[in-house]
Amino acid sequence: MKQPPRPPRPQSATRAFARASGAPAGDATARRGQAPRFERPDAFAAARREDSPGGEPIIREDEMDNELGVKKIGVVGCGVIGMSWTAYFLAKGFSVRATDPNPAAEARTREYVDNAWPLLERMGAAPGGKDRLFFSTDLIEAMDGVDFVQENGPERIDLKRTLFRDIANAIEPRVIVASSSSGIPVSDFQGASVHPERIVLGHPFNPPHVLPLVEVAGGKLTSPDVVDATVRFYARIGKKPVRMNREMKGHIANRIQAAVMREVLYLLAQDVASVEDLDIAIAHGPGMRWAILGQFLNADQGGGEGGIRHMMEHLGPAMEGWWADLGRNEHIAAEDIGLMERGVAKILERHDRAAIASARDSVLAQILQAKAAEDRLPY
Ligand SMILES: NC(=O)c1ccc[n+]([C@@H]2O[C@H](COP(=O)([O-])OP(=O)(O)OC[C@H]3O[C@@H](n4cnc5c(N)ncnc54)[C@H](O)[C@@H]3O)[C@@H](O)[C@H]2O)c1
The missing domain is CATH 1.10.1040.10 (N-(1-d-carboxylethyl)-l-norvaline Dehydrogenase; domain 2)
Structure with a gap:
């Protein structure tokens, strides 16, 4: 495994990203609200590789700089997947505004984040990140001022339709809403929402705070620019997005x-x-x-x-x-x-279930570190 001496890092991830993508560094907020421009996804790979020499933490606070100007992320639905996304976004330094109609979800989510945090810290979680979680059972209150939404409500088409309509009414038109839906295509629920062109699939793999894959696909009404911008956003914050050329039941x-x-x-x-x-x-x-x-x-x-x-x-x-x-x-x-x-x-009978889960996540994190330190792998 390659372990070169760690060089000083005068260049921020933003600069490396800007260099690779042709975008000026430091003007993320200035680009906010503009139609997202397509840049080749491999520009991200170049930027991230250059900025991630062997042994570097996987998660870095400066990855928060992104072309969409995202600082606050709305997490809708705090079950298995929403809690894990929350932990990931917090670890990345974002403020998270989470919502779930179940009042017990707040304590459950905070406990989940607490339990995930030691692992996330080993992966380089942003200091103090855990404190940036706001929770409300009220969707409109929770979505106030968010720049990106990750939806994780129940996998039921009737619920997704209503939920996306309500989310869309609660946020600014520029805000992209990504659905974690495992199987329901975005086309099946985006129609009832205002500005359906910014609704996109962002399907993670469980647990999203550890596994990098996110499958991104647009529905019939989604703008291709939004799909591209979403791919770039996930890549920017350390995920490994794949862009689907068209929707397919069950994704990839x-x-x-x-x-x-x-x-x-x-x-x-x-x-x-x-x-x-x-x-x-x-x-x-x-x-x-x-x-x-x-x-x-x-x-x-x-x-x-x-x-x-x-x-x-x-x-x-x-x-x-x-x-x-x-x-x-x-x-x-x-x-x-x-x-x-x-x-x-x-x-x-011979092995504790919770211990297996914890060991699996720990080994996964080690694999991720090992992959980040190996620059000869193609993806
Ligand atoms: N579990 C997985 O392995 C997995 C993996 C990838 C994607 N997904 C997808 O993620 C989504 C969530 O799945 P999950 O496994 O976390 O389900 P879950 O049942 O654990 O969580 C769903 C949460 O949504 C909440 N909810 C119900 N109505 C709501 C509403 N109107 N607004 C906001 N929240 C509401 C529930 O209270 C619950 O906390 C689904 O679309 C699923 O297909 C699941």
Whole structure:
């Protein structure tokens, strides 16, 4: 792993970003309200790489400087995902104005942030960040003065429609609203809102305060500039956004997960291996490579000198044979859930669930640090 001596850092992330993107440094607020300009996403990669030599913290307060002039972020819905986004945004130095109709959500969110903070501090959380959380059960009060909104309400289309209408009425027209929705396309709920062109998908992976991926997609009424600006904003604050060229049910990564779930469930039902061994087959095999490279570059490596072409021409016919043999479940049967549950329970007889969660996040953070310190990886 590359660990060069840490050079002095006279250049702020803003300057490096400005240099890479062609934008003047320090005028983020001056650009506020203007139509977002498209800049190549790899400008961010260049800026972030240049500014993140080995061993640097992943999270840095100066990343708060962004072309949208975002200082206050509205978080709507403080369940599993909203609480985690809140922790992330606070760690990045933003003020967070959170809302949830459940009055218990405030204490729960503050506790979540407290628990996540030691890990976030190890990742370089902004000092004092935890104090910048305001909570109200009143949506209009909470959204007062926000510059960006991350929506995390329940995954129900009727609720999303009403919620987006209410959010849109509570904020300035320039403010982008990103939905964490796991499966409902933005097109299905943006129509009832004023200025639907600034409503966009910003689908994170759980837990968003640790995992970098955010899938960004516009709906039918979303401005392409807003999609681009949202991609750049997430990249700017340390996320790893991918831009979808068009909406697709389940987006990208959940479809991939669904395909894998279908097959492990099939293998389990066929009694090919235990739950634990099926999990090990992923976590100690392809999953380790997937944490570093995706399917295509891993296949390219697997093809040796001939790259991905050789890989597919050589092993493709065998793979076609496996495809023809794959499980094709369309329903999750009650007995399959029982099989999975019993297999998981067997592992949990020996290992504490909360300890597993904490260890998983801790190892994830170490992987992120290791990746940030390795400048030869392509993405
Ligand atoms: N859980 C995941 O792994 C995951 C991952 C990525 C995205 N998502 C998406 O994130 C969103 C939230 O999922 P979750 O798992 O956090 O759900 P959750 O049930 O844990 O949280 C939903 C929260 O929304 C609140 N809520 C209900 N009505 C509301 C309203 N009118 N205004 C504001 N808040 C309201 C609830 O009180 C609750 O706290 C969903 O769209 C989901 O698809 C979930």
